[in-house]
Amino acid sequence: MINPVLMKEIKVKMRSWKAAGIIGLYLLILAAVAWFITYLNNNDMYSATINPQFSIGAYTGIAVIQFILILFIVPALTAGAIAGERERQTLDLILCTKLKPRTIIVGKLLASMSHAILLIVASIPMFSIVFLYGGISVLEIAQLFGFYMITAIMAGSVGIFFSTYVKKTIAATVLTYALGIFMCFGTLFIAAVYIRVFYNYDYQGYFPLFFANPLAGFSSLLMDQFGGQYGGLNFIPGLNFTNPYGYKGTDPWLINIYVDLGITVVMLFLASIKINPIKRNIFSFLKRKRKAEIIPKPN
Amino acid sequence: MLEIKNLYKRYGKFYAVNGLNLAIPEGEIFGFVGPNGAGKSTTMKIVSGLLAPNGGEIYVDGVDAFKHNRQIKEKIGYMPDFFGVYDDLKVDEYLDFYASIYKIKDKDRKKIISDLLELVDLGHKRDSYVDNLSRGMKQRLCLARSLIHNPKLLILDEPASGLDPRARVEMKAILRNLKDMGKTILISSHILSELAEMCTSIGIIDSGKIVISGTVSEIMQQIYSKKVVKIKVSDKLDDAVLILKEFPFVDKITVGENIIQAGFDAGDEEMSRVLAALVGRSIPVVTFAQMDGNLEDVFMKVTKGEEQQ
Ligand SMILES: Nc1ncnc2c1ncn2[C@@H]1O[C@H](COP(=O)(O)OP(=O)(O)OP(=O)(O)O)[C@@H](O)[C@H]1O
Ligand SMILES: [Mg+2]
Numbered sequence: 329m330i331n332p333v334l335m336k337e338i339k340v341k342m343r344s345w346k347a348a349g350i351i352g353l354y355l356l357i358l359a360a361v362a363w364f365i366t367y368l369n370n371n372d373m374y375s376a377t378i379n380p381q382f383s384i385g386a387y388t389g390i391a392v393i394q395f396i397l398i399l400f401i402v403p404a405l406t407a408g409a410i411a412g413e414r415e416r417q418t419l420d421l422i423l424c425t426k427l428k429p430r431t432i433i434v435g436k437l438l439a440s441m442s443h444a445i446l447l448i449v450a451s452i453p454m455f456s457i458v459f460l461y462g463g464i465s466v467l468e469i470a471q472l473f474g475f476y477m478i479t480a481i482m483a484g485s486v487g488i489f490f491s492t493y494v495k496k497t498i499a500a501t502v503l504t505y506a507l508g509i510f511m512c513f514g515t516l517f518i519a520a521v522y523i524r525v526f527y528n529y530d531y532q533g534y535f536p537l538f539f540a541n542p543l544a545g546f547s548s549l550l551m552d553q554f555g556g557q558y559g560g561l562n563f564i565p566g567l568n569f570t571n572p573y574g575y576k577g578t579d580p581w582l583i584n585i586y587v588d589l590g591i592t593v594v595m596l597f598l599a600s601i602k603i604n605p606i607k608r609n610i611f612s613f614l615k616r617k618r619k620a621e622i623i624p625k626p627n
Numbered sequence: 628m629l630e631i632k633n634l635y636k637r638y639g640k641f642y643a644v645n646g647l648n649l650a651i652p653e654g655e656i657f658g659f660v661g662p663n664g665a666g667k668s669t670t671m672k673i674v675s676g677l678l679a680p681n682g683g684e685i686y687v688d689g690v691d692a693f694k695h696n697r698q699i700k701e702k703i704g705y706m707p708d709f710f711g712v713y714d715d716l717k718v719d720e721y722l723d724f725y726a727s728i729y730k731i732k733d734k735d736r737k738k739i740i741s742d743l744l745e746l747v748d749l750g751h752k753r754d755s756y757v758d759n760l761s762r763g764m765k766q767r768l769c770l771a772r773s774l775i776h777n778p779k780l781l782i783l784d785e786p787a788s789g790l791d792p793r794a795r796v797e798m799k800a801i802l803r804n805l806k807d808m809g810k811t812i813l814i815s816s817h818i819l820s821e822l823a824e825m826c827t828s829i830g831i832i833d834s835g836k837i838v839i840s841g842t843v844s845e846i847m848q849q850i851y852s853k854k855v856v857k858i859k860v861s862d863k864l865d866d867a868v869l870i871l872k873e874f875p876f877v878d879k880i881t882v883g884e885n886i887i888q889a890g891f892d893a894g895d896e897e898m899s900r901v902l903a904a905l906v907g908r909s910i911p912v913v914t915f916a917q918m919d920g921n922l923e924d925v926f927m928k929v930t931k932g933e934e935q936q
Contacts, residue, residue: 332727340715417711421772425728426674426700605677606696 332427333435338442347443351450354397358454361393381462388550390458391472394451395546398480399512403504404454406487408497409440410603415497423605431601433488437596441484448476450500454465475549475581479542482588483508485595492599534580539595542576545584552579628653628780628811629674636669636835643669644680651813651828653779656806658822659815661832662846662930667815667905668708668831674813675705687780701729702884704773708784708815712765714758716747721757721768729776743771747801752927763794770801781805783814787821799825809856820927833930856898858887858905859913867910874901 341347365386413419413436422432430535453468486507490500519535538544629651644666651657659667672678673917674685675899676696685692685788713721723742731739744750760768770786787798802825805812808879816822822829823843830840839846860867864885871877871889876897879890891898902915 332724335727336713336720336724339720343715345660416713417707417709417772418713420672420677420705420707421710421725421769423707424703425725426697426776427728451832489878490837558921606679606693 331431331435331438333422333432334439334442337435337439341439347446349441352449354447355450355454358390358393362390362458364452365389367490371614376452383458383463384554385404386461387455387458387464387552390451390462392546392551394448395476395479395542398444398448399478399483399542401447402441402483403487403508404501405444406437406440406484406489407501407504409436409488410599411494411497414489414495423603428600430596430602433492433596433600436491437481437484437488439481440487443482444484445477448473448480457522464553471549471553471581475546475585478585478588478592479545480519482592482595485540485592485599489595489599492602510551512543515544517527520595539587541582541583542588545581545588547583548579548584552581628655628688629657629813630684630686631670631674633682633688634685635681636666636673636678636775637681637682642835644673645682645839647683647835649830651811651839651879653811654706654809655827656802656805656812656814656825658826658829659813659832660817660822660829660926661815665824665832665930666835667785669831669835669849669899671705671784671813671815672707672723675703675771675782676700692791693718701776701903702778703780703782704776706769706773706784706786708788712757712768714756714759716757717753718744718755718760718768719753720756721834722771725772725775728866733774739775746772746774746804746869748797756795763790763797766790766794767798767801770798774805777846781812781814782811785815785817787816789819831926831929838929854891854893854898855916856889858889858915860885860887860905861911862912863910865906867905867912868908870908871901873904877901886914918926 631649876893
């Protein structure tokens with residue numbers, strides 16, 4: 329099924345050259361970074377062989393840059409999606425159509441982050457070049473891009489969530505970044521305090537709160553891919569990827585993906601309820617049948 | 628076509644819609660009149676599914692609006708009092724977007740959009756950006772948008788507000804066209820003469836209630852079963868009122884600045900007796916004239932207005 333809201337916005341966005349320009353510029357920057365890292369590692373001009381070490385360095389470099397970029401731009405793109413429609417007084421015109429609230433929400437989510445998705449997809453060839461140099465497998469690139477997409481959609485749905493619950497775009501943006509910062513750094517702080525108080529820093533394993541931390545998940549992914557050869561993050565208690573007695577079972581980044589999917593579903597669900605004029609809050613949804621309350625005002 | 632029963636909408640402790648009842652038969656143009664803040668827009672939003680009421684029932688074409696919310700939306704075309712447009716779309720793309728929401732097939736879409744643009748007289752603007760249209764054009768485009776899925780019932784919240792006299796006349800012509808196409812229309816307005824001319828019936832709403840409704844002539848009759856006399860005095864207003872109150876057939880006395888309006892349930896003879904009494908007790912009467920009822924007066928009479936709420 330094609331989402332009309334998405335189709336309309338894609339059409340408009342692709343009309344301008346701005347999108348193409350931004351993507352081109354972005355790819356140039358990524359290429360420059362990759363080249364620079366390779367250059368730093370490969371000072372030996374006379375070496376005839378290509379060392380996979382170098383391509384792994386370039387891979388990690390641009391992977392990290394791209395991840396940080398996603399975390400930065402997706403909230404900015406999505407937090408205004410619904411609040412902006414409300415501010416421009418176009419929201420009612422969509423809500424009074426027969427479109428389902430969840431269709432509107434999903435359409436706005438994908439439309440507002442379409443530039444981010446495009447950036448991610450456009451960078452795939454860049455990573456493939458690294459792949460040609462060896463040291464990285466197709467599976468690893470697929471894992472990386474899967475993680476990118478899921479994280480981006482999770483961040484986007486947080487943006488959409490605040491965009492429906494808060495009237496002003498600015499406020500929604502601030503709240504989205506605030507929650508993002510909490511997930512990335514607040515969880516570290518909580519973990520540090522918790523582990524200090526209850527374990528006196530002697531915590532072996534992976535602190536569960538980090539499953540909701542995109543940075544932890546991403547580190548875990550890179551560690552998993554390169555076996556921790558760049559050193560573990562043992563200086564952060566509870567974020568222990570290499571400890572043999574620590575976390576066992578499914579890779580932390582995989583659990584991170586599940587948690588992100590869960591957050592996405594919940595955020596989008598709450599947003600769809602909020603945007604539905606007939607069911608304004610979750611309680612009325614749970615009540616199932618709306619009971620009419622009739623309290624005539626004495627006149 | 629549209630039936631509203633005992634509708635309530637509360638904001639905090641304030642009832643914006645307070646037990647409103649309304650029935651509009653198919654094919655009517657129903658004029659919704661009321662002072663600012665009477666609850667017109669609120670009622671229209673509830674009917675269009677944009678607001679949840681605190682109580683009441685709504686049936687559109689016999690279908691329960693709250694049980695079959697989405698089904699209802701296919702039957703209703705809503706035009707809000709205030710609305711925005713997407714600045715980055717052209718006129719035909721704008722309509723195309725709403726057409727795509729209703730899954731209108733590509734081959735039909737072109738014709739429907741052309742016809743609608745023709746109807747609202749925007750055919751020459753189809754390649755302009757929506758944002759560059761004038762206010763009146765945007766209003767007409769919004770009307771076209773509300774018609775895209777060929778709804779049976781149109782809910783138009785002050786479609787003529789902010790339009791110049793010429794655009795008003797054009798809007799009126801469009802609405803008449805729509806009536807001929809068999810649409811039922813609920814339209815709100817502040818301009819009574821306009822509504823009186825165009826609507827088949829009218830409901831006056833005040834403080835969230837329908838105060839009076841019916842065809843224009845029915846309303847006139849209801850209010851003016853008696854004669855209304857306007858008495859202007861140059862002085863002694865209070866004395867004049869006291870004298871009027873002595874006559875049992877005089878009621879509904881309203882007092883303005885040097886002007887008294889009173890209902891007379893009596894014949895000419897009694898009226899001359901009242902005049903004689905006023906003059907005889909040296910009230911300086913300037914005019915003593917029977918008024919023709921017009922809708923503005925009805926409106927003033929049955930509504931209290933915002934200040935007195
Ligand atoms: N979101 C809201 N919160 C609180 N009060 C509201 C809200 N929306 C409307 N009201 C109140 O409800 C009442 C009815 O408003 P409504 O817009 O329906 O009036 P109206 O008849 O359309 O007036 P107008 O002729 O000015 O358009 C007003 O007193 C208004 O202040
Ligand atoms: Mg209004």
